[in-house]
Amino acid sequence: MTEPKVKSHLMPQTLWEKLYLAWFFFCFLAVYIGTWAVNKPIPVLGMPLVFVWCSSWGIVWLCGCWFLGTKIAREDAQIKGE
Amino acid sequence: MTVESWHYTVIIVIAYSMLILWLGTGRWTKMGNVRMDDYFKVAPGFGFVVLYLGIAGGFHTAFAIPGSMGFYHAHGVAFAANVLWTVFTPLGMIYFIGSRITCLGRKFNYITPADMLVDYFGDGKFRAFIALYTLSCCVPLMTANITGPARLLSGGTDGHIPYLGALSIMGVMVIIYVTSSGLRGVTWTTVAQAIWMFVAVWAAAFWCLNLIDGDLLALFNKIQEAEPALLTLPGPQGLATPQWWVTWPVFGIALYWAILPRGFMFFYSARDVATTQKIGLTVGFYLMALYIPAMVIGFTAYTYFPELSGSGADSSFPRLLAEYAPAWFAGIIVAGGLAAGMSSLDADTNANSAMLTKDVYASFINKTATDRHYITVGRGFVVFLVAITVWAATKDWGLVAIMIGVTASMITQLLPAVLAVTVPMQRVWFTKAGITAGIVAGLGASLLTRVYGPELLPSIIRFDPSFWGLVVNVPVALLVSRFTAQPDPAAVARIRAALDDEFRPDRSR
Numbered sequence: 001m002t003e004p005k006v007k008s009h010l011m012p013q014t015l016w017e018k019l020y021l022a023w024f025f026f027c028f029l030a031v032y033i034g035t036w037a038v039n040k041p042i043p044v045l046g047m048p049l050v051f052v053w054c055s056s057w058g059i060v061w062l063c064g065c066w067f068l069g070t071k072i073a074r075e076d077a078q079i080k081g082e
Numbered sequence: 083m084t085v086e087s088w089h090y091t092v093i094i095v096i097a098y099s100m101l102i103l104w105l106g107t108g109r110w111t112k113m114g115n116v117r118m119d120d121y122f123k124v125a126p127g128f129g130f131v132v133l134y135l136g137i138a139g140g141f142h143t144a145f146a147i148p149g150s151m152g153f154y155h156a157h158g159v160a161f162a163a164n165v166l167w168t169v170f171t172p173l174g175m176i177y178f179i180g181s182r183i184t185c186l187g188r189k190f191n192y193i194t195p196a197d198m199l200v201d202y203f204g205d206g207k208f209r210a211f212i213a214l215y216t217l218s219c220c221v222p223l224m225t226a227n228i229t230g231p232a233r234l235l236s237g238g239t240d241g242h243i244p245y246l247g248a249l250s251i252m253g254v255m256v257i258i259y260v261t262s263s264g265l266r267g268v269t270w271t272t273v274a275q276a277i278w279m280f281v282a283v284w285a286a287a288f289w290c291l292n293l294i295d296g297d298l299l300a301l302f303n304k305i306q307e308a309e310p311a312l313l314t315l316p317g318p319q320g321l322a323t324p325q326w327w328v329t330w331p332v333f334g335i336a337l338y339w340a341i342l343p344r345g346f347m348f349f350y351s352a353r354d355v356a357t358t359q360k361i362g363l364t365v366g367f368y369l370m371a372l373y374i375p376a377m378v379i380g381f382t383a384y385t386y387f388p389e390l391s392g393s394g395a396d397s398s399f400p401r402l403l404a405e406y407a408p409a410w411f412a413g414i415i416v417a418g419g420l421a422a423g424m425s426s427l428d429a430d431t432n433a434n435s436a437m438l439t440k441d442v443y444a445s446f447i448n449k450t451a452t453d454r455h456y457i458t459v460g461r462g463f464v465v466f467l468v469a470i471t472v473w474a475a476t477k478d479w480g481l482v483a484i485m486i487g488v489t490a491s492m493i494t495q496l497l498p499a500v501l502a503v504t505v506p507m508q509r510v511w512f513t514k515a516g517i518t519a520g521i522v523a524g525l526g527a528s529l530l531t532r533v534y535g536p537e538l539l540p541s542i543i544r545f546d547p548s549f550w551g552l553v554v555n556v557p558v559a560l561l562v563s564r565f566t567a568q569p570d571p572a573a574v575a576r577i578r579a580a581l582d583d584e585f586r587p588d589r590s591r
Contacts, residue, residue, distance in 0.1 A: 045298065046299035062363075
């Protein structure tokens, strides 16, 4: 009989967890790297482009992870039989 | 007697104070049993709404009002870096790490951050080291959270409430409700404070737009004429270099903000793991939304007082209020500033009092007393901590500002220890000696780069000092861990099993 394999918690397991991680880093890079590409004194709806870019991606980042996190929670609840 | 404008400010601040004291000492804050785990934290756990607003308010400090407006005044849209942490901290740290702290805290009834770390790594002097190390980080934060709002209150009443008087008012209020109700009082007051500061900051933004007699585009054009560098990175003072941008929001704030002791107390006080996860997924909306109107306020203040610089930028918004706002409106904003500062000050006071009581007094000085005795001692520590904070706030502000930066670096060095406990991997990488050596080495590296970095480091690698601290901390911790005693396998297995049950349920069922 073999010992059960020790589970690492560092890596995502399910598809939804992988998508959460991928979305998190995609948006992170959009704000970190992308901001330098739009670093110009241009007004968008009266607000500076850098501000609009960062805030908009922040909201997109939050909405995406909220959606995926909800999916992960539902899946976990199903597995645990809740 | 004629009614002067500052009287209105005082009346509104008194109303705010009464509301907070009522919320912080009411019957809903009374615990059923006299137990440490139901005073420093909330044993039955808070549900989503209360804890959401508790965490939301607790995470926004005096930097929200008036500090963020001063930041816009000084560095312009470089402030957008704060968007990064207001999203990164909830989605990365609270959702992933905070929920694991909740899991372990509820399973093993931890009260302090050190409880969790010593349960894994082993008890002894390590507990006192963690507690005192963490405590020394937090006093500057508490000082910062009382200084800004006290200035706002003193300025908002034209100096009729002197600065020391404003400090004392805030200090006494915090002492009353924290000694009365512990974390329950902290959280219920923070619920009201979170709502008040949110309304205040948005109201202030609309008032500012009205003040410049225009819309957002008019404000943009005024700034473009006066100081166009405020509209792009790196800002007029060159702060937001790519090196700063890529490391400060994550290493300088996001990673440490969630593992401050106050964060642990909130996570331990969640009703269940799902509650913390839901907060992680959604609290970023609140955190970010509070900072969006700061741009309008900061830029409006700049158009009125462009000559302010250095720490004077932080006083731009209070000055705008004092000179142009109706007194009743200034009162609402001043109370909003008090809410921003006190919502963090009280949470820090409670957490630090818990550490002094449980990790130092109950572990080394008097090990056999009753919980009632420990709570009484904890209340004494609350008074002591607030007194120190008020005293420190009367000293040199420049020194406090430097210490806040050091605080970030110090707390960030705890991250490997927190990750080692909460994120099991296929083998045990860190030992108690390794973690201790890593923290000391990392702190040394971060202090060196903070003090000498601008002179010694080439600009291309002039990253945030907290980042450099971790760069040194992790290898040192790994190296020392290879040659020192591993944590007790039974404790590691017990903690891992709790996390496996919750986060790696058997998917073959």
